[in-house]
Amino acid sequence: AQSVTQPDIHITVSEGASLELRCNYSYGATPYLFWYVQSPGQGLQLLLKYFSGDTLVQGIKGFEAEFKRSQSSFNLRKPSVHWSDAAEYFCAVGAFGGGGNKLTFGTGTQLKVEL
Amino acid sequence: KAGVTQTPRYLIKTRGQQVTLSCSPISGHRSVSWYQQTPGQGLQFLFEYFSETQRNKGNFPGRFSGRQFSNSRSEMNVSTLELGDSALYLCASSLPAAVNNEQFFGPGTRLTVL
Numbered sequence: 099a100q101s102v103t104q105p106d107i108h109i110t111v112s113e114g115a116s117l118e119l120r121c122n123y124s125y126g127a128t129p130y131l132f133w134y135v136q137s138p139g140q141g142l143q144l145l146l147k148y149f150s151g152d153t154l155v156q157g158i159k160g161f162e163a164e165f166k167r168s169q170s171s172f173n174l175r176k177p178s179v180h181w182s183d184a185a186e187y188f189c190a191v192g193a194f195g196g197g198g199n200k201l202t203f204g205t206g207t208q209l210k211v212e213l
Numbered sequence: 214k215a216g217v218t219q220t221p222r223y224l225i226k227t228r229g230q231q232v233t234l235s236c237s238p239i240s241g242h243r244s245v246s247w248y249q250q251t252p253g254q255g256l257q258f259l260f261e262y263f264s265e266t267q268r269n270k271g272n273f274p275g276r277f278s279g280r281q282f283s284n285s286r287s288e289m290n291v292s293t294l295e296l297g298d299s300a301l302y303l304c305a306s307s308l309p310a311a312v313n314n315e316q317f318f319g320p321g322t323r324l325t326v327l
Contacts, residue, residue, distance in 0.1 A: 132315070134318075139320075140320060140321075141217075141303055141318040141319050141320045141321050142303065142305075142318040143318070144315065144316075144317070147315055188256065190256075192316075199244055199246055199261050199268075199269065199307055199316060200246070200258050200261060200269050200271075201246075201248075201256075201258065201305075201316060202258070203248075203255060203256035203257075204255075205255045206255065206256075
């Protein structure tokens, strides 16, 4: 069974500083990996996804993530954080069981941005 | 293109009651998945429907059920509500192609069980 670990529950960074959110996954085959962001009271918005090919993927809002198979990681990065980036971030792995869709999420990382 | 819509957005019920939540997927999306989000358990997969058939199911009791209509709209039902069912219920839709399981989420229905 697949699983996702986000080791950091809370992270605080200063506005303008760089950001890296960690994600480790466990999956038997080539994973489909996602990062979602959730603002308070809102649903999930997709930041970026990895299916195959280039291991460095670019997403919306200036985010990028790097897939490292040897480390089973898919860390999210942003060179300069904006106050509006404060939110909760979820890493997820997608699986096809019986042809269906299923996402397994990590527990999330709450990002606080200090002005 | 309109996004995923969920109704109602907020709901308050009492223990023992039942509840039905509705989800309208993005036009053209035929797969609809449901997730439960709680502070303690995080985001957990409930089930997925495709072409009116349940294609995938998570590890939830039989009190949680769902269905999908021919227009791809989906409903989920929770019977005999328990306090622990208080959660944000998220619906997600996606295209049916097996190589693309990018899911688009609605804003959720916040269910409070008293």
